[in-house]
Amino acid sequence: MNEAFTQWLAAHATAPGLLACGIRASEISCVCHAASEKCPAEKMEKILHQLAVAQPWLFNEPLAPRWSTWTFEHGQIRLVNRPDGLLLGMVAAPDAAAQNLDQLAEEFLALPPAG
Amino acid sequence: MDDDPVFLQLVADLFTPLSQGSWQIHRVGSADAALNFLKEHPVDLIVVDINMSVLDGVQFLRILHRLYPDLKKVTLTGFATEEKRNECLANGAELFIEKPRAADGHRSIFVMLDELLNWAPKDGFQGMLRKVGLADVIQMECLGRNSSVLEISNRQMRGRIYIQDGNIVHAAVGGVVGEKAFQKILCITGGSFQLLPFESPAQRTVEGPWEFLLMEAARVRDEAASLPSAETETPAEEPEPIAGPAVRVAETLICSGRGETLHNHQCADPGARVAFLKDVSQQAERLLQTLPLGKFDRLEIHLADGRAIVQTRADRMVFVRVTPELAAA
Secondary structure, three states: OOHHHHHHHHHHOOOOOEEEEEEEEEOOEEEEEEOOOOOOHHHHHHHHHHHHHHHHHHOOOOOOEEEEEEEEOOEEEEEEEOOOOOEEEEEEOOOOOHHHHHHHHHHHHHOOOOO | OOOOHHHHHHHHHHHHHHOOOOOOOOOOOOHHHHHHHHHHOOOOEEEEEOOOOOOOHHHHHHHHHHHOOOOEEEEEEOOOOHHHHHHHHHOOOOEEEEOOOOHHHHHHHHHHHHHHHHOOOOOOOEEEOOOOOHHHHHHHHHHOOOOEEEEEEOOOOEEEEEEEOOEEEEEEEOOEEOHHHHHHHHOOOOOEEEEEEOOOOOOOOOOOOHHHHHHHHHHHHHHHHOOOHHHHOOOOOOOOOOOOOOEEEEEEEEEEOOOOEEEEEOOOOHHHHHHHHHHHHHHHHHHHHHOOOOOEEEEEEEEOOEEEEEEEOOOEEEEEEEEEHHHHO
16 A cells, blocks of 8 residues: 555544544555554454445445445444545544544545555 | 542442442542543432532532533532522532431432432423433424424523424524524533424424434534534523535435335435435444444435435434535525
């Protein structure tokens, strides 16, 4: 995976409210960080793979998402889709500020294409 | 909370067996300890001694009520006066109790506290926004296709939501009307409501399905709750309305838990949407198997030109897609 993405992820892994985050390029290329024991890195990775597999049949036109947020009672999962196929996954506390997650999503989308 | 450890021990020793294990009693000896404890642990009810040596108990009660409006609070004092009682009840206490001087008195207190813990308003005619959420009452009225006026008030504001034949037709709070007023009212976290007989509002300011309105209000409320505390702590006399971009409902589908269409607004392929809703529900279940995050509430999808919201429940599934008003014009 492009070094710029892994560096960006590491720099934001402890953003307020974030329990874990990860970027998935393919089944074998996935980098994850955990900021809380509530969501270990291996679970983050599993979630990313689960959602990556589900997305193509879940979301068809006109529902191609820029990002999607699964909100549960005790947490939320944000998945951000880049046009080049990279996926950013974030597991956040239920009270994590949506603006923070939106900002991270926009930053991720604005990173230069993976080389 | 009491600065007398002997009294705390006595209460724990008496109430634990009386509750037959249904209570978990935590003891703290100071306001600091209480606030620290509450930060980490959910609590159903707190009993506060208002005559502690260092702290003004009523002041602490006021702080507590501001931070935790939904927490049931009981004040306890060895020196009860009518003035103190009124002061405590005005600052968020549900009960004002004088410290007992005999074992029988302790039993009476236990019964009162247990009653308060299990108390929930009946039928919503007059109730506190605690056990029954405001959204539940609105949902109940809309599902029943009722007509009523819901008047909600707390110390900062008084608002009204008009429901006619199960549709939300008007909302007003302060000088704000319409959907913004509805969202603002739904942001109220403590206070009281009254269900009044329906009367026609002077104007109709709210359109759209009530499911969408409730979901949108929940989203706005969640966002407001996640603002830094400095922005939300000081209650304004008349808070600013919560701004939100104007949107147009492009598509709505409501179906039963089994997938039978109950309401369709501009959904070109209801069958495909129902299949999508079922897929979302299954996917949420799979995610929960990986990470137990509690009950699934909703899926929000941010699209290039708008947003879609999905809610799936055992008895009902809802899909709403909105586009920006300007883009739609």
